[in-house]
Every structure is written in structure tokens, then in C-alpha cells.
Amino acid sequence: MNNLEKVKEKLKLLVTDFKDNNSYYKKLSEADVEDKLVNELFVNILGWDKKDYEKRAKVRRGDKGGSADYAFKINDRIVFFLEVKKVTIPLDKEADEQVISYALSKKIPFAVSTNFEQLKIFCVEESEERKVIFRAFSNPDDYLTKFDDLLLLSKDSFEQGLLLKEAVKEERLKKRVSIDKVLLEDFWRVRTLIANDIEKNKSGKYNINEKDEIVQRILDRLIFIRKCEDMGINPENLTLEEIKHVAESRAYSHLKTLFSKYDQVYNSGLFTPNKDNDCDSITINGEIxxxxIGYLYESHDKKYKYNFEWIDADVLGQVYEQYLGKILAQTKSGKAKLKEGQAHRKEQGIYYTPTYIVDYIIKNTLGELLKDKKVDTKKIKILDPACGSGSFLIKAFDYLNEHLSKDSDTKQHKLDFQGAYSVKTSILKNNIYGVDLDNKAVEITKLNLLLKAAEKFRKLPSELDNHIGWGNSLIDDDAFEHPFKWTGDFQEGTFDVVVGNPPYFNLEMLSDEETEFLKKYECYAGKSDILYYFYNKGIHLLKEGGILGFITSRYFIEATHARNLRKYILNNCNILRIIDLSKLEVFKYVGIHTVIIILEKGQRKNNKISYQEVLDFNNINNNVNLILQSSLSEDSWVLGEKNTLKIYNKIEKSTQLRLKEISIIEQGQKSGLNEAFTVDEKIIKEYKLEKEFIRKLVKNSHIHSYNIEERGLFLIYASEKMNPENAPKIVNYLEKFKKSLKARAEACDELYSWYRLQRPRDQSLFDSTEKIVVPYRAEYNKFAYDDLQRYNDGGDIRIIVISSKEFSTKYILAILNSKLMNFYYKNIGRKKGRVYEYFVEPLQKIPILKISLEKQNSYIKLVDKMILMKQKLAFFGDKNTSETAKLEDDIEKTDNEIDELVYKLYGITEAEKKIIEESLR
Structure with a gap:
């Protein structure tokens, strides 16, 4: 009997027992149903452990919703809610809506309700236009007849994402609308409505940014009030809903009165009249x-009702991040309009961090620190130097609050009715710090943290204004706009934890003056990314033994220009964890491949780094590899599994000779306008272009292992030697592109003639009788032989010209295309998802073994055979014949023969071959 049969047998016994003793089970309380039936079903049959779920105390306030009975989790992430009823209570619409509202507000796609006699699985993010019931079991016998459906609720199913896959397959999640999207659309609507009303009443007094700040302050206050209402802590039971029913002419004055009462109770600064923000002195149309206010109770289309108690701060944070993503712009008529196009925070390289990433980083930084009983929790200082809407600080708040609440002194203090409140306000006063360059983001962070600490009739700390700062974290010079001074509470070297998701963009986006300022950082390099400086600054800010946790682009691990950063990290920190997320799409539709890195400031001998490449975040703790930090240098970091690294090091040490010592490696030409300089035979004939300046063209996509696909394209090679006198027809042809050609950067500055190539490169190299060509991006090694003097347009290839007479080009080609060198390059090449970048520096590092020219002949013969067979196969195109099948078999056989020669050359054993080939699958 296999495991599945055993599970089904257990289920049969449970169903039979329920049917045989039905009258007994109908008398059970809800709590007893949980203990005797639900636990049996979910724990003993569906494989969940008691530590996998959180059982929550019920909270009832009239018609307000309470806590879900169970929140089931995988790796601390809620995957579904479960609501349990007595056997005698039917699963009616009210019961359905209760558990759906919990899941919808928490952005969890699934919810389950059961009284054991029935069970329903809800696909919660589904549009209300269609049924949200995903699977239903109308009686206990259904558990057996629909056994496969029931297994979708097993722990194994959630670990593999089977329920989600099934929902997507059935298109039940295709048109889902999550609550943050609906709320965001409503926020955008009122943003322009209020801004335009301000313009109507105070024409010309406020610029567009001032209007936006007024709108945001009003919105911040209203959200705080709605959160208080749904938590049942609104002073004097005053609600915004009452204002919906007063005369329009008195609506805003009533609202300002409400603001005043909240200021008296909470005294946080949020409701205090502010000379820098005129939302208290203006008048806004009552209808607006x-x-x-109506939009804060239910969506504009009346489909969704909002319960702000159950809208987490991180969900609200995502709404606000996207809210900030559009800029309020002013039209010629003075009206406000949301600027369409790419979100301006994304233009600055800023992306909202998914909750599961925030959880992981806080758990492995602050969470680790809290395990040390010697640490005084009340004095821990946590900083996010690019805090955005505060997601990391909110999670840090939750961690500290939970930890302090478990402390024995705090438990005793909770006997005092102010105890829990005191813990929360203490955290805001002493532990949490953040900085952001976007002032609106700073205000949102403050709001989110205040919402965390809000308690009925308790004043909120005003110190938050001194803990969440506005300014440029990297620049402290008053000569620049919005410098941030790391003094006082923000003094460098005083933070225990630094966390965040710093922005990613190249320094080219900065002004010359800003770039010049950054030269004072140890990590400075001319073509570096701004994130390097956040690492540098973050380490400076930590005290000795402090921990940094960032999620960033992973390029710094291999990038040439990150050499100084890698050196700085190695010289100042113990690297605790590196989590490679390049095969996960953490930031959707952005194309950035990321890594989580956890560092401890300080140095200890023999530090081992926990490294893993993650395919599924649910299995984050699987396949961890330990790497000695001393094995890394300022050169590209080679990270991987122990046996893989052993083989890599063997190849590294096999020879001192590198490809750069026997060759010249060059990037392809760049014209700066492909449509002008890339031509075909038809254009050449039609315009009678001078053939002296025409070259065969190869592009990235034309290149395969050993051969180049002929596409009939050519390059107009307009070097400094070409001019209107010796190439009048070409110059005449290019005239139609003249405007665009003159707009190219260097052409604008007249550094070269408008008809010239932007980067013509060294002509003699491309005219070599033979060379090797490689695409700049590929999933695996694709080195091709070129003896037709091909050129390039776009810089998307690299060429290798063998300069030493002691090496045959075809011998080197065999090595480069081998499985062994494919394996080697995957350890040194810069990754972009599943693709590797073939740039000059990593190519130069490839180790080459020297053998006699006579011994090279066996490689050359096989390469000649490969080139000929691939040319023949290309001739057949997509045709499948017995001849093409034989050719493919012969190509594979010859490829294997080359691999065997190269394995033998580098001394690779059979066991090592197996590891290499497994890693390439």
C-alpha cells in the first residue's frame, strides 16, 4: 500500500466514524469540531503540522468581522484561511463572505470554510462577476469521491503550488482584481478631483507639487480615521460616514472639526495644523x-467593501507606492492631470518589495539579533536608508512588538492597561529609523507606522518626525538638493540593523556634480550602479557586529565595475547569506535579476557563507551550500555547490595561461542607428552603394556553436576613411536618416561626421582571415568560426582573434564550445536570468592549456567536420528527412568526441564529468 492509499484509508475511517456517530458530532461546539474533526482532516490526513498554522482568537464588535479561525502557512507566509462552523450551522452566504473578506483584505488567493459535513474552497481573488467557489464538497462522501480535489488542500500541494496552478489552468485567477488595485484606482480618481478643486478656489496660489502635498495630507488623515473606525478605537465613536449625510456646503468644515478632535486625542503631528501644508486653511467642495469618503467605505463600482482593520500596512504600502508612481502634472489651462507613462519611482530604480522578501530579510537580520539574550532589545536601532512606504520598518515593528510582548517584564507591565500601548510607542520612539529622497514616501512611512501604534484614547509619539527623515541618503553636502546629515540619532556607526531594497540605476543618470561627490566612497567606479553606494553607506552606518540585509540587482557579484565594492565588503564584513533569486521574477515585468545578501560588520577567520540558488521561495531552506569567504576575492565571485566549486577550482588551477594572453577580444561595431547602416542586397543594388565600404553582417541571433547563419545582411562600414568624395552614393543614401544620425550623442557634439559609425572599431581585427565570433548574450556557449570577414552593427557580439602562432583558432574554438568550458563560463559569466553575458573581461579569464601544434590537429579535424555538417544542416532549413536525422546524430557524436578530448586535456574524471553534465541540464 503506497502513501496515497494509506491517506485515503485514514480518510475512509474518519468519514465512516462521522456518519456512524452523526448525532454525537452534531452536538459538538465549534471548538470541539476543530479538535476532533478539522485537526484530524488537516493534520493527520492532509499532512499539515500544528506549527504550520496560526489559530487566532475571535474578536466580535457587533457586525464587524473577527479573526479567521486558522491561517495556514508555508515558510511563515499565509497561503489560505480556514473558517470552522458547528456541524449544525450551514455554510451560507454570510459564512462564505466572512472568510472571503479575510483573504481578500490580506491578498491571499484562497480561503476555506467547513462544518465538516460540507467544505468549500474559495478562489478569493476572482472577480465577483463569476462564482468564487473553486471546489465544493456537499457531504463527507464527497471527500472520497473527489479525493484528488481534497488533496489540493494538502501541505504537499501548497509546497508545490498545485492549487494555484489548477486555478490558473482553469482561468479562475485570470481576471482577478485584488483589493490594492481597486483602492489604488479610487485614490487616483480623488487625487485629480481635489487638486482641480484647489485650483478652482485658490487659482494660482499653489503650484502642482503643493497641491499634491495637500491632497496627500488629507488622504493620510482619512485613512488613519478609517483604520481607527474599523478597529473600534475612533474617539467618541465619531465616523467619516456621518459627513456623507450633512449638507455639501458644510462637509469640509465638519471634516476639519473631526481632524481637530483626532489631534486632541492622538497628538501625533498627523492632524496638527501645519504651516508647510495648507489643508486646514483651504475650502474643498463638499461633493468631492x-x-x-464614500470611496473609503466601498469601491467606486460598489463591488467591494473595505475593512481597514484587515488591510495590512504592507498592502496599503503597495497601494501608496503605485499612487506615487504617477506624477500630478499641470495642463496649460491650470488643471491637474495624472501623468501617464512609466512610474517616476521606477524611473529612479525603485520597486515595491514583495512581502515574503521583506519577511525573510527582517527574520534573518533583526530576527537573528533578537536571539542574542545579551542584546538590549529596547536599544536596538533599525534603519532603512531608502524606506519608500516603510514595508521593512513595518515588519521590523511587528517583530519587535512580538518580541517585547513576550518579555516577562513587559507581560507584567501589560497588567497596566497602558502596557501594550507603551511597547508600541516605545518602539517608535527608540527603535525605528528611515530615510527617503521622496518626501511623499516619507509621509506615507510615518502614516503606516502611526497606524501600527494607534490605540483608543492614547496619544501617539511625535518623535517619529525625527526618526523618519527626508533627504538623499548618499549625499550630505549642502551644495546639493535635499542632502541628509547623518548626525544625532542618525549618527554613522550606531545602527544595529540596516535593511532595505535600495534603488538600482547607473550613475549615468546623475549629474556630473553628484557623480564627483560619490568618488569619496570606497566602492567608487566610473560605470557603477547607485546600489553599490547604498551597500557602502549601509556598512558605514552599522555598528561593529551589526547586520545588513538588502535585496538588490545581483550584477555586483560578477560585474567588472563592482570590483571595489566586492573588495570593500570582504574587507569589512562577514557575509552570512547570499540568496540568488535570478531564476525567480521577484519584480514582475521589470527584467531585474536579484539577490538577497545578509552581512555582519566585522571580521572573523574561516567565515562560511550560506549560499543557495532559489527556484521556489517556498523551499528557501533546501540545497544550502557553505562557501569559505576566504575563497572569494575582489574578482567575480564564483558561488555554487561544494563539488561544483571543487571542479571549477581544478580547471582554474590547470594552467596559468589565459585566453587574453593569446588573443585580442573586441566588441562589435555600433552605428547608433541600425536602420541606417544595416542594409540588404536589394538596397545595395538600388542605390548602387560603393562596395568598398560594404561588409557582411553578423548579429547576436545569427550565431550558433561553430557556424553562423547567413541572413543576407550587410553593414555600411562608414569609418573615418569614408567621406562624400570616395562614397557619394552611400552618403546620399544616408541623407534620409540625417536628422536621426545627427541626434546621436557624439554626432551632436560634432566629435565625428554625421554619416560616420558611432563605434567603427579596429578594422584590421574584423578583416582577419579567421576569427571566433560569440553573441554577447546566450543560454550556453555559442562560439562560431568566421573566415568571411563579417562585421557587426549594435555591439551585440564579441570577436576573438588568436594572436599567438602557437595556437590554432580551431583548437581554441573546440575548447570554447566544449561542455567543460560551458560549465566553467557559467561560474564566471554575469547572469541575467537564464542567460549569460559574454563580455570581454570574463572571456579573457578562460584558462587555455598549451599543447603542440601537432597535437592540436586532432581537435582541428573534428572542428572542420562540425563546421561542414552544420553548414549542410543549415541548407535543409526546417525540413525533416532521413538525411537531416543522420546529420543531427553525427553532429551529436562529433560534439561528444570533442567533449571527451577536452575533458581528457583538463584531467577531468568520470565522476567529475557526471557532476558537470548534471549541472548543465
Missing amino acids: IQTL
């Missing part, structure tokens, strides 16, 4: 205010 009532519309806005």
Missing part, C-alpha cells in the same frame, strides 16, 4: 469630500 463626500465622494472621497
Whole structure:
């Protein structure tokens, strides 16, 4: 009997027992149903452990929702909610809506309700236009007849994402609308409505940014009030809903009165009249205010009702991040309009961090620190130097609050009715710090943290204004706009934890003055990314033994220009963890491949780094490899499994000779306008272009292992030697592109003639009788032989010209295309998802073994055979014949023969071959 049969047998016994003793089970309380039936079903049959779920105390306030009975988790992430009823209570619409509302507000796609006699699985993010019931079991016998459906609720199923896959396959999640998207659309609507009303009443007094700040302050206050209402802590039971029913002319004055009462109770600065923000002195149309208030109770289309108690701060944070993503712009008529196009925070390289990433980083930084009983928790300082809407600080708040609440002194203090409140306010006063260059993001962070600490009739700390700062974290010079001074509470070297998701963009986006300022950082390099400086600054800010946790682009691991950063990290920190997320799409539709890195400031001998490449974040703790930090240098970091690294090091040490010592490696030409300089035979004939300046063209996509696919394209090679006198027809042809050609950067500055190539490169190299050509990006090694003097347009290839007479080009080609060198390059090449970048520096590092020219002949013969067979196969195109099948078999056989020669050359054993070939699958 296999495991599945055993599970089904257990289920049969449970169902039979329930049917035989039905009258007994109908008398059970809800709690007893949980203990005797639900636990049996979910724990003993569906494989969940008691530590996998959180059982929550019920909270009832009239018609307000309470806590879900169970929140089931995988790696601390909620995957579904479960609501349990007595056997005698039917699963009606009210019961359905209760558990759906929990999941919808928490952005969890699944919810389950059961009284054991029935069970329903809800696909919660589904549009209300269609049924949200995903699977239903109308009686206990259904558990057996629909056994496969029931297994979708097993722990194994959630670990593999089977329920989600099934929902997507059935298109039940295709048109889902999550609550943050609906709320965001409503926020955008009122943003322009209020801004335009301000313009109507105070024409010309405020610029567009001032209007936006007024709108945001009003919105911040309203969200705080709505959160208080749904938590049942609104002073004097005052609600915004009452304002919906007063006369329009009095709506805003009533609202300002409400603001005043909240200021008296909470005294946080949020409701205090502010000379820098005129939302208390202006008048806004009552209809607009009532519309806005209405949107905070239910969506504009009346489909969704909002319960702000259950909208987590991180969900609200995502809404606000996207809210900030559009800029309020002013039209010629003075009206406000949201600027369409790419979100301006994304233009700055800023992306909202998914909750599961935030959880992981806080758990492995602050969480690790809290395990040390010698640490005084109340004095821990946590900083996010690019805090955005505060997601990392919110999670840090939760961690500290939970930890302090478990402390024995705090438990005793909770006997005092102010105890829990004191813990929360203490955290805001002493532990949490953040900085952001976007002032609106700073205000949102403050709001989110205040919402965390809000308690009925308790004043909120005003110190938050001194803990969440506005400014440029990297620049402290008053000569620049919005410098941030790391003094006082923000003094460098005083933080225990630094966390965040710093922005990613190249320094080319900065002004010359800003770039010049950054030269004072140890990590400075001319073509570096701004994130390097956040690492540098973050380490400076830590105290000795402090921990840094960032999620960033992973390029610094291999990038040439990150050499100084890698050196700085190695010289100042113990690297605790590196989590490679390049095969996961953490930031959707952005194309950035990421890594989580956890560092401890300080140095210890023999530090071992926990490294893993993650395919599924649910299995984050699987396949961890330990790497000695001393094995890394300022050169590209080679990270991987122990046996893989052993083989890599063997190849490294096999020879001192590198490809750069026997060759010249060059990037392909760049014209700066492909459509002008890339031509075909038809254009050449039609315009009678001078053939002296025409070259065969090869592009990235034309290159395969050993051969180049002929596409009939050519390059107009307009070097400094070409001019209107010796190539009048070409210059005449290029005239139609003249405007675009003159707009190219260097052409604008007249550094070269408008008809010239932007980067013509060394002509003699491309005219070599033979050379090797490689695409700049490929999933595996694709080195091709070129004896037709091909050129390039776009810089998307690299060429290798063998300069030493002691090496045959075809011998080197055999090595480069081998499985062994494919394996080697995957350890040194810069990764972009599943693709590797073939740039000059890593190519130069490839180790080459020297053998006699006579011994090279066996490689040359096989390469000649490969080139000929691949040319023949290309001739057949997509045709499948017995001849093409034989050719493919012969190509594979010859490829294997080359691999065997190269394995033998580098002394690779059979066991090592197996590891290499497994890693390439």
C-alpha cells in the first residue's frame, strides 16, 4: 500500500466514524469540531503540522468581522484561511463572505470554510462577476469521491503550488482584481478631483507639487480615521460616514472639526495644523469630500467593501507606492492631470518589495539579533536608508512588538492597561529609523507606522518626525538638493540593523556634480550602479557586529565595475547569506535579476557563507551550500555547490595561461542607428552603394556553436576613411536618416561626421582571415568560426582573434564550445536570468592549456567536420528527412568526441564529468 492509499484509508475511517456517530458530532461546539474533526482532516490526513498554522482568537464588535479561525502557512507566509462552523450551522452566504473578506483584505488567493459535513474552497481573488467557489464538497462522501480535489488542500500541494496552478489552468485567477488595485484606482480618481478643486478656489496660489502635498495630507488623515473606525478605537465613536449625510456646503468644515478632535486625542503631528501644508486653511467642495469618503467605505463600482482593520500596512504600502508612481502634472489651462507613462519611482530604480522578501530579510537580520539574550532589545536601532512606504520598518515593528510582548517584564507591565500601548510607542520612539529622497514616501512611512501604534484614547509619539527623515541618503553636502546629515540619532556607526531594497540605476543618470561627490566612497567606479553606494553607506552606518540585509540587482557579484565594492565588503564584513533569486521574477515585468545578501560588520577567520540558488521561495531552506569567504576575492565571485566549486577550482588551477594572453577580444561595431547602416542586397543594388565600404553582417541571433547563419545582411562600414568624395552614393543614401544620425550623442557634439559609425572599431581585427565570433548574450556557449570577414552593427557580439602562432583558432574554438568550458563560463559569466553575458573581461579569464601544434590537429579535424555538417544542416532549413536525422546524430557524436578530448586535456574524471553534465541540464 503506497502513501496515497494509506491517506485515503485514514480518510475512509474518519468519514465512516462521522456518519456512524452523526448525532454525537452534531452536538459538538465549534471548538470541539476543530479538535476532533478539522485537526484530524488537516493534520493527520492532509499532512499539515500544528506549527504550520496560526489559530487566532475571535474578536466580535457587533457586525464587524473577527479573526479567521486558522491561517495556514508555508515558510511563515499565509497561503489560505480556514473558517470552522458547528456541524449544525450551514455554510451560507454570510459564512462564505466572512472568510472571503479575510483573504481578500490580506491578498491571499484562497480561503476555506467547513462544518465538516460540507467544505468549500474559495478562489478569493476572482472577480465577483463569476462564482468564487473553486471546489465544493456537499457531504463527507464527497471527500472520497473527489479525493484528488481534497488533496489540493494538502501541505504537499501548497509546497508545490498545485492549487494555484489548477486555478490558473482553469482561468479562475485570470481576471482577478485584488483589493490594492481597486483602492489604488479610487485614490487616483480623488487625487485629480481635489487638486482641480484647489485650483478652482485658490487659482494660482499653489503650484502642482503643493497641491499634491495637500491632497496627500488629507488622504493620510482619512485613512488613519478609517483604520481607527474599523478597529473600534475612533474617539467618541465619531465616523467619516456621518459627513456623507450633512449638507455639501458644510462637509469640509465638519471634516476639519473631526481632524481637530483626532489631534486632541492622538497628538501625533498627523492632524496638527501645519504651516508647510495648507489643508486646514483651504475650502474643498463638499461633493468631492463626500465622494472621497464614500470611496473609503466601498469601491467606486460598489463591488467591494473595505475593512481597514484587515488591510495590512504592507498592502496599503503597495497601494501608496503605485499612487506615487504617477506624477500630478499641470495642463496649460491650470488643471491637474495624472501623468501617464512609466512610474517616476521606477524611473529612479525603485520597486515595491514583495512581502515574503521583506519577511525573510527582517527574520534573518533583526530576527537573528533578537536571539542574542545579551542584546538590549529596547536599544536596538533599525534603519532603512531608502524606506519608500516603510514595508521593512513595518515588519521590523511587528517583530519587535512580538518580541517585547513576550518579555516577562513587559507581560507584567501589560497588567497596566497602558502596557501594550507603551511597547508600541516605545518602539517608535527608540527603535525605528528611515530615510527617503521622496518626501511623499516619507509621509506615507510615518502614516503606516502611526497606524501600527494607534490605540483608543492614547496619544501617539511625535518623535517619529525625527526618526523618519527626508533627504538623499548618499549625499550630505549642502551644495546639493535635499542632502541628509547623518548626525544625532542618525549618527554613522550606531545602527544595529540596516535593511532595505535600495534603488538600482547607473550613475549615468546623475549629474556630473553628484557623480564627483560619490568618488569619496570606497566602492567608487566610473560605470557603477547607485546600489553599490547604498551597500557602502549601509556598512558605514552599522555598528561593529551589526547586520545588513538588502535585496538588490545581483550584477555586483560578477560585474567588472563592482570590483571595489566586492573588495570593500570582504574587507569589512562577514557575509552570512547570499540568496540568488535570478531564476525567480521577484519584480514582475521589470527584467531585474536579484539577490538577497545578509552581512555582519566585522571580521572573523574561516567565515562560511550560506549560499543557495532559489527556484521556489517556498523551499528557501533546501540545497544550502557553505562557501569559505576566504575563497572569494575582489574578482567575480564564483558561488555554487561544494563539488561544483571543487571542479571549477581544478580547471582554474590547470594552467596559468589565459585566453587574453593569446588573443585580442573586441566588441562589435555600433552605428547608433541600425536602420541606417544595416542594409540588404536589394538596397545595395538600388542605390548602387560603393562596395568598398560594404561588409557582411553578423548579429547576436545569427550565431550558433561553430557556424553562423547567413541572413543576407550587410553593414555600411562608414569609418573615418569614408567621406562624400570616395562614397557619394552611400552618403546620399544616408541623407534620409540625417536628422536621426545627427541626434546621436557624439554626432551632436560634432566629435565625428554625421554619416560616420558611432563605434567603427579596429578594422584590421574584423578583416582577419579567421576569427571566433560569440553573441554577447546566450543560454550556453555559442562560439562560431568566421573566415568571411563579417562585421557587426549594435555591439551585440564579441570577436576573438588568436594572436599567438602557437595556437590554432580551431583548437581554441573546440575548447570554447566544449561542455567543460560551458560549465566553467557559467561560474564566471554575469547572469541575467537564464542567460549569460559574454563580455570581454570574463572571456579573457578562460584558462587555455598549451599543447603542440601537432597535437592540436586532432581537435582541428573534428572542428572542420562540425563546421561542414552544420553548414549542410543549415541548407535543409526546417525540413525533416532521413538525411537531416543522420546529420543531427553525427553532429551529436562529433560534439561528444570533442567533449571527451577536452575533458581528457583538463584531467577531468568520470565522476567529475557526471557532476558537470548534471549541472548543465
